[in-house]
Amino acid sequence: MFTALSGKSAIFKQMQVIANNLANMNTAGFKAEKILFEKALKQESVVEGSLSKEIASPNQLRPHDFVQIRGSIADLSQGAIETTHNPLDVAVDGEGMFVIQTPDGERYTRSGEFILNQEGTLVTQQGFSVMGQGGAITLGGGLAEIREDGRVYSNGVEVGQLRIAQVEAKDLIREAGQKFKLAEGASAQEVVNVKVRGGAVESSNVNAVKELTDMIFASRLFESMEKVNDSNTKMQQARNSVFGKPSA
Amino acid sequence: MKSLFVAATGMDAQQTRIAVISNNLANITTTGFKAGRAIFEDLLYETVNEPGAESSTGVTRPAGLQIGSGAKIVSTPSIFNQGVLEQTGREFDVAIEGNGFFQVQLPNSEIGYSRGGALAVNADGELVTQAGDTILPSVSGLTGVTNLEIGVDGTVSGIPQGQTDVTQLGTINVFIFPNPAGLKSIGRSTYLSNAASGESQQVTPGTQGSGTLRQGFLEGSNVNVAEELIRMVLAQRAFEMNSKVVRTSDEMMNAMNQMR
Numbered sequence: 001m002f003t004a005l006s007g008k009s010a011i012f013k014q015m016q017v018i019a020n021n022l023a024n025m026n027t028a029g030f031k032a033e034k035i036l037f038e039k040a041l042k043q044e045s046v047v048e049g050s051l052s053k054e055i056a057s058p059n060q061l062r063p064h065d066f067v068q069i070r071g072s073i074a075d076l077s078q079g080a081i082e083t084t085h086n087p088l089d090v091a092v093d094g095e096g097m098f099v100i101q102t103p104d105g106e107r108y109t110r111s112g113e114f115i116l117n118q119e120g121t122l123v124t125q126q127g128f129s130v131m132g133q134g135g136a137i138t139l140g141g142g143l144a145e146i147r148e149d150g151r152v153y154s155n156g157v158e159v160g161q162l163r164i165a166q167v168e169a170k171d172l173i174r175e176a177g178q179k180f181k182l183a184e185g186a187s188a189q190e191v192v193n194v195k196v197r198g199g200a201v202e203s204s205n206v207n208a209v210k211e212l213t214d215m216i217f218a219s220r221l222f223e224s225m226e227k228v229n230d231s232n233t234k235m236q237q238a239r240n241s242v243f244g245k246p247s248a
Numbered sequence: 249m250k251s252l253f254v255a256a257t258g259m260d261a262q263q264t265r266i267a268v269i270s271n272n273l274a275n276i277t278t279t280g281f282k283a284g285r286a287i288f289e290d291l292l293y294e295t296v297n298e299p300g301a302e303s304s305t306g307v308t309r310p311a312g313l314q315i316g317s318g319a320k321i322v323s324t325p326s327i328f329n330q331g332v333l334e335q336t337g338r339e340f341d342v343a344i345e346g347n348g349f350f351q352v353q354l355p356n357s358e359i360g361y362s363r364g365g366a367l368a369v370n371a372d373g374e375l376v377t378q379a380g381d382t383i384l385p386s387v388s389g390l391t392g393v394t395n396l397e398i399g400v401d402g403t404v405s406g407i408p409q410g411q412t413d414v415t416q417l418g419t420i421n422v423f424i425f426p427n428p429a430g431l432k433s434i435g436r437s438t439y440l441s442n443a444a445s446g447e448s449q450q451v452t453p454g455t456q457g458s459g460t461l462r463q464g465f466l467e468g469s470n471v472n473v474a475e476e477l478i479r480m481v482l483a484q485r486a487f488e489m490n491s492k493v494v495r496t497s498d499e500m501m502n503a504m505n506q507m508r
Contacts, residue, residue, distance in 0.1 A: 012249065013296075013315060015500070019251035019493045020290070020316030023258025025486050026265065027288035027319050036311055071297060071311030084285065085329035086429040113287055115430045118443040125289060125322050141449035143347060143457040144426040154426060155449070155456060174293040174314045183299040183312070204288075208489055219496045226503045 007225055010037070010069045011218050017072060018215050021206045028082075029111025029178045030204040031074040032211075074180070076169050079110075079205035081197055087144045088114045088122065091202040096164035096191040099131040100124055100179065106131070108167055108188065110202055111178040122152065122160075126177045132160030146198035164191040249501055250317070255493035257318025261288055262487040264321045269480045272471045280364030280437035281469040282326035283476070291317040325429035326439075331363075331470035333462060339396045340367045343467040346459020348422030351448070352381035352438065359384070361423060361448065363467055364437040369393075375404070375420070379436050385450075387418030400460040402453040422458050423448040 017033050024030040081091045090112035092098065097108035107128070114130055117123045122130045122137040129136040132152065142155030150162035171186030182188060265286040275281040299312035333343050342365035344350070349361035366378045373391035375383045390396070392409030399405075402420040407413065425431065430444030441448050454460040 011500075012251070013313070015249070015251040015493070015497060016254055016315050019254035019258070019490075019497075020318060022486070022489050022493055023254055023261070023319040024288065024290050024316070025258075025489070026261075026286070026483075027290050030288075030290055033314065033316065069313060071299070071313045072315075073311045084429075085327050086325065086427070088427045088429065111289075114427075115444040116427050116446045120426070120446055125287065139426045139446060141424075141447040142426065142451075143424050144446075170299055170311050173295060173299060173312060174290075174316065176292045177289050208486075212489060212492065215493065215496055219499060222500050223503060226507060229507055 007068075008222065011222050011225075013069050014218050015215065018211050018218070021211050022208065025204055025206045025208060027111075027178060027204050028113055028201040029079070029109060030206065031076055031079075031110065031178075032204075032206045033072050033174075034075050035072045036070040037068070074169050074172050074174065075205060077205050079202045081200050082203050083200045085199050086113075087146065087199060088116070089199055089201045090114065090146045090162070091197045091200045092164060093195045093197050096166045096194075097180070097188075099163040099165050099188075100128045101131055101136065102128045102179075105181070107175065107179040107181055108165060108172070109177075109179040112196075113201055124177070124179075126179075128179075131163045133163055134160060136160075137162075146196065148195060148197070150194035150196050162194060162196060164194045164196070165189060166191050249497045250315075251497045252494055254316065254318040255490045255497070257291060257320060258490035258493075259487055261286075261319045261321050262483050262490065264324075265483045266480060266487075268324050269476050269483065272476050273473070273480075276469050276471045276473055278437065278469050279366055279466050280331070280362060281471065282328055282331075282363070282433075282437070283469075283471045284324045284326050284433075286321050287323045287325065288319050289322040290319055293317070326431065326433060327470065328428040329470055330467070332468040333465045334468050335464060336466050337464050338366075339398075339463065340369070341365060341464055341466050342367055342398055342420070343462045343465040344422060344453070344459045345462050346454075346457075347428075348424045348451070348453065348458040349428075349439070349448075350377070350420065351384040351423050351450070352377055353384055354381055354438070358440065360434065360438040360440055361425075361431065362436070362438045365461075366466055375418075379438075381438075383420060385419075385421060387420060389417055393417065398461055398463040400454060400462070402461055420453070420461065421450050422453050422461075423450055424456065424458050425449075 014035050021032045097110055100107050114122050120138050137152050137160035139154035145153040151158050152160050165188035167188045171183045172180040268284045268286045272283045293314045293316050296313040352360045354360045369390045370376045373389050375387040387404050393406040396406040404418045405414050405416045426446035431439035433439055451458045
């Protein structure tokens with residue numbers, strides 16, 4: 001009975017992760033969250049991604065098979081690059097993330113829908129400075145261009161080169177606005193050969209089919225758990241009618 | 249069931265996106281109209297476990313557990329790629345081929361920027377837009393001018409009333425921005441500059457990466473109907489997927505209520 005209960009709370013958590021992934025299907029630079037499962041009793045197996053991989057079919061469930069969530073991790077695979085024609089939109093082509101400066105320190109993002117602030121500094125939609133090799137990048141009037149090597153040109157003059165840092169998915173802590181903070185003790189590696197695409201943004205990498213399949217599976221698994229509960233209750237009732245209620 | 253509210257934020261954002269798409273589709277024949285685009289952003293995360301933190305049994309967790317709370321729309325900037333140039337033959341029609349805007353004096357004394365080039369001459373002989381806003385820097389003395397010519401570099405020339413020789417009457421300049429997507433749309437295909445767009449720079453058409461002028465042409469809307477229709481289908485499906493999350497969550501709650 002209690003194994004079913006632990007499985008259910010895992011399913012609620014998974015439902016919320018699926019809901020958040022689906023809500024962010026169109027959020028540029030969004031990276032889908034994957035749940036890592038483990039069997040509650042056998043601690044050795046960790047399965048990435050989906051419940052359906054862990055359990056072949058809900059019909060084969062045995063009570064001790066109920067799974068627990070070990071954690072969740074960002075899926076850093078590349079999203080589709082969509083051309084927008086906005087000169088300050090930029091997408092990272094390949095691995096690595098833009099480095100941005102927030103009041104709480106450096107953060108990392110794949111969302112390159114940049115704008116300018118009052119001082120003409122390149123900032124994110126939330127207003128955090130985008131870091132170049134030599135600090136924040138400030139543009140003057142005139143046309144802006146971001147080239148493939150990350151160099152930013154304002155009116156034909158180079159004003160900076162975007163900093164791209166490589167980070168590991170397991171070290172990332174999500175924050176609102178598609179940005180990540182590094183876990184304590186983790187470090188980011190600067191990418192030397194920067195490769196970006198100006199005038200384009202990286203679409204969300206959420207795979208709707210996978211999320212919907214996981215959701216259907218989660219809801220079926222939930223129903224099975226209800227049945228386990230139900231039969232547990234019936235067994236207890238049967239026992240009580242034969243032997244009488246347990247005294248304590 | 250927090251997933252209900254998470255899905256609701258997704259539905260809400262998709263609805264706003266459909267509003268942006270419908271506005272684009274409503275303006276497929278609006279001269280100088282620039283399509284809008286909805287920009288999404290994810291919301292706060294609840295960190296259940298930090299990655300690298302120690303669990304109660306003293307084991308270091310290899311991955312954290314973070315649960316998000318949905319999405320919202322942060323901005324709806326316009327996309328400033330070129331609209332189709334339509335030949336009208338009218339001498340006061342001017343299209344910008346490439347980057348840049350006309351600067352106009354708005355009635356409330358603000359300065360606006362527009363690519364709508366269906367120009368006219370007002371009672372004072374000044375060059376104005378269709379809405380009556382004066383083009384800046386002002387080109388005046390146009391009353392009764394014949395053989396009006398507007399060059400690719402913005403030079404306005406013609407034969408003034410009562411004369412026989414072609415005279416240069418003024419110059420139309422274009423204004424370029426580092427981030428046109430940051431411009432604030434105020435309708436009538438007119439925009440206001442602000443911090444996000446950056447400072448405008450006045451240039452001669454065809455210089456410093458700006459576009460050239462085409463007399464006798466108008467720039468049509470840059471809305472790509474096929475693309476917008478596809479976006480609408482995608483938004484609708486995304487909306488349905490989010491509503492499916494609501495339905496599934498509801499079914500789970502229902503099952504829970506049946507629990508004995």
